[in-house]
Amino acid sequence: MLKSLSVSNFALIDHANIEFAAGLNVLTGETGAGKSILIDALSTILGDRASVESIRRNCEYFRVEAVFEVTQHSHLYPLLEEQGIPLEDNGLIINRRLNRNGKNTVVINGCQVPIAVLKQIGDQLVDMHGQHENQSLLRPESHLSILDHFQDDIIKSLNAYKTVYHDWVQVRAELSVLMQQVKDAAQRSEMLRWQVDEISKAALKTGEDEQLDQEIRILANREKIANATLRSYAILAQGIKGAGGIIAEMSEIKRELDGAGRYDPALEEKTSVIRDCLYQLEEVASGLRDYNDKMDFEPNRLNTLQERSNQIATLKRKYGASIDDILASCEQARTELAAVEDFDQRRLQLETRQRELEAVLSQRSAGLDELRRQAAQEMARLVTGHLTQLGMPNAVFIVQVTKQDQYTFHGQNEVRFLFSANKGEDPKPLSKVASGGELSRVALAFKAVGARRDRVGTMIFDEVDAGIGGLTAQMVGEKIALVAVDKQVLCITHSAQIACMADQHIFVEKQEQGEETCTIIKILAEDERVLELSRMTSGDNVTTVSLDNARQILDKAREKKDFLLKQAKA
Known part of the structure; x- marks a missing residue:
């Protein structure tokens, strides 16, 4: 679990220190406020490529530090032992600094490590899901790998x-x-x-x-x-x-x-x-x-x-x-x-x-x-079930497994995802029939299926609500909340229906300070959260009615979360 993130001199962020909660952490704010910048900073601490372009103007370096609690990550211990990285209070303190001359310095629990090792560790700590991952569902060449990782x-x-x-x-x-x-x-x-x-x-x-x-x-x-x-x-x-x-x-x-x-x-x-x-x-x-x-x-x-x-x-x-x-x-x-x-x-x-x-x-x-065909049926059943819960009762999802004559490095199988959103339509390749909103829901269904199966403790959804709204957004929010029962989830969203399901609401805004522009990040208290939900539903025209509506949305979200928690335990 990601406990905290500290960012200095990164793009528009002068300095920010954020404590994350277990469960669902939602990040909201106007477009361009810096939500994606925060995720980019987190990506660098997970081993992604970093550029000197990310260093704040008039600064010589940027620095990002993350603290992870890894009690539930025993699978990570052999790698840490191999690299000579000691555990400190069952946690990892990862610090990365990039100077303008391009020099990278990565330190984990006091031990300097190369970027490649940071990437190995980061891949086991956080599952980053955004538009790129949605697009992978549209590439038939990735379907086989997705199916193979469905079962150990x-x-x-x-x-x-x-x-x-x-x-x-x-x-x-x-x-x-x-x-x-x-x-x-x-x-x-x-x-x-x-x-x-x-x-x-x-x-x-x-x-x-x-x-x-x-x-x-x-x-x-x-x-x-x-x-x-x-x-x-x-x-x-x-x-x-x-x-x-x-x-x-x-x-x-x-x-x-x-x-x-x-x-x-x-x-x-x-x-x-x-x-x-x-x-x-x-x-x-x-x-x-x-x-x-x-x-x-x-x-x-x-x-x-x-x-x-x-x-x-x-x-x-x-x-x-x-x-x-x-x-x-x-x-x-x-x-x-x-x-x-x-x-x-x-x-x-x-x-x-x-x-x-x-x-x-x-x-x-x-x-x-044989294993792939069995897994394909189970995956199709589970994904279809989640799609039904996401407001697509007539959706049909099929994992088609075929066998070729020739041997390849991955076996003799080819896998294609077939999809039909409407009753009476024949399932066709997902890449040819899924709209943007439908694709987002299919991707979320996959994440919901895999949430209890993988060993990654933190999942990040970057604008998973793209292309959806209304009742669909509400269902997506409920599904993310269900995923957050077993995982820590960070979700960037513009949808009040998703934001209201949060266990912790983080607000990101852009402010002008003298001649400079800075990104400010804060954890919202209850009344501040009501105000932000009102803004998300009514825009700048915040009224007593919109505030009451925001409170009602929060109350209903809490009832729904209690129901989902009982359902998950059952």
Whole structure:
């Protein structure tokens, strides 16, 4: 329940402090006096968007503070605990300040919180109903949500359905991506197989290209190599002109030194060097002879090697700079091919999972459909009953629930509100047949139906009497008073028939103070209330008769409220 509201520097309001009562609080005053400004200020404390345009002229900020008693709002406690907001005497003190630089400051029970949290809390404290909410009844897309919130069982069933629906959508998305991948992979698989086949048939070995290059160089220069080795052998063994080669000369040197060494041991070291050189030269000469003897070249060997080298060069241009790169490309292609083959298995798994989820989805959708149809009948019965009490005895209200073939986030149902105000007329979509006054009464009937079902403690009706008057306004006033038996209600009205039902009457007027205009707000005493009701019924022409009439209206309203209270308790 809203206990008090304090407003400073907000639009035309310099400062106002209002204590609200339980039951029905009515706000009246001339058009433009500032009643809606007061509601706008309350909206900011509930988390609605605030603009610096709302800051009073020549002021640097506006400040709004509301005190709520939340004893009956235990559903709000987990959110408060989550945000670290302590309860103080079972109440919430919400303070919001907006500076001209656009800086918002929100403090709840001493804890600073963001606007989003304020909005969450505000939505659970107050139900704001005005022309905008009336218009929602004209939008078929909102009808399903209105029906779903009629019963808690529907919301629970819908949440269970949404869990499965989310998984089902995800599996369908994965399957769609997979099928596209399969399509793309099918086009690529032939190329991959060709690549694997081409590289595999080449039977490459690491380092093979280097060995090929070496052998090709030898074969390409075989005549030069043969001439060089033969001539070198001849020089070593025979000499240039056949006069004895280097080996013969070295042997002669060795014999001379061996002979001299018998006389001078100092020559032994030099002889040893000559002896080692001679042995090495003999080994080289023998090796050169054997090399030439074995030098038997195949005629086509060079062509074969060059073809192999060209094959490897071609593969390098396609797949990498080295044989290792080529082999790596082949392995990558094999892996990709294996993944393509796994697509079928993955597709079967996803299709099976999709069928399983669809079975559960169908079951939960059917349960949701059944709950909605039951709730639709009950809602239609209750709303029609309230419409009868609101002066529409021939009204017919139908909540039409249909089932579509496709699954959506909200199930398979579509909901439409059908309405007929007059006897003999077929019910048609509410948006096509309801007048402004009829729509206001339908909206009020909805609020009356939901008053005992929701957990919001305070309801606000902003000019709910728009488009109605006379006996209809009286019935609307009685219905609001009935809602106020279970809820705290704030109602802005221009109708005396509604204002007379108030438990507390708040008067709003605009006054000029020097060079400025201010909105003044006061709670009316009994005699002041009679005067205001007289003004509302007779205008500025207040007479003794109009005052007596106002007193009679109040007396009858009190009798009616007592009757409604007994009826509600019964």
